[in-house]
Amino acid sequence: MKAVVFQGVDEPLAVEDVDRPECEPDGVVVETEACGICRSDWHAWQGDWDWIGLVPSPGLIFGHEPVGRVVEVGENVERVGEGDRVTNPFNLSDGTCPHCRAGRANICERSVPMGFVPFQQGAFAEEYPVRNADQNLVQVPDSVDAAEVAGLGCRFATAFHGVVHRVDVTAGDWVAVHGCGGVGLSATHVASALGANVIAVDIAADKLAMAEEVGAVETVDATAVDDVPQAVKAHTERSRGVAVSIDALGVAETVQNSVNSLGKGGQHLQIGMTTSDEAGEIAVPIDTMVTDEREFYGSYGMPPNEYDEIFRMMTAGTIDPGTIVTETCSLEDVPDVMDRLGEYDTLGIPVCTEF
Incomplete structure (x- = not known):
């Protein structure tokens, strides 16, 4: 079968013929309809x-x-069968640890990140395997477009889990989103669907325009102001700051801007992961967080049991993940799209739909 294969750090990705995946007793093999990039x-x-x-x-x-x-289908799998249309979280769980049993399988103690380790290959291929299928697979309604589901997989799911289940967003709240890539636009859309007043922050005019299309009521061009947190606060009641601020990029400047956009008692939600520039370590204003009782939350993927919430909201027309999918491509085009991601030359969520 055809697959996009990693050759080494920063080496060009290659489309190659590879062996189809083996089916484990507790797993399945899935023919790919779509996969987000x-x-x-x-x-x-x-x-x-x-x-x-x-x-x-x-x-x-x-x-x-x-x-x-x-x-x-593996011999031990009971909940799904051949022909079923499915998706899964990117962080595959085993279903047995205390977090899994508490409904937080996204932070499973034995979580396996799909497509990042050799024993759980990913879906830039004609077929892909899923381990612990009864635990991880989610049935997908036939009425939902494949590209929309692929757009859910990581960015939208992580934003949804964070906005709906990690922080307290209620109707009328002011919410800031720093960084309007795929996950930031997803967070904007979800927070807006909950009735929040979203302030979108970015350096690109086209991304800010798209943020408005998916629900932002105000925008801040970070290149046009001297102090981003103050520009954000200026949009809020009496410039008190936002109730929830979300960093969707993972660089020091946006994390710090997000924390500093909060009002007293505000909640910071970290969705963006860092690059080698930060290597996972970013300074934050600890004393102000203490004296203002600001809270810091993380969001990592989404457990399988929360997908039904998304599908219900999609059916009701409350959210529309498809509005954030801006580009579809073939498997052969994936290396080029990946290259453009490094130049921040994509808008919204690109999805591979041709295999």
């Missing part, structure tokens, strides 16, 4: 995240935002 793939390609133990080796197949139909 995520900045996390780009991070791994560049050799980022060795500080959290992710060191990809040549031969790896990236791709962790998939949807497809089951074509082979």
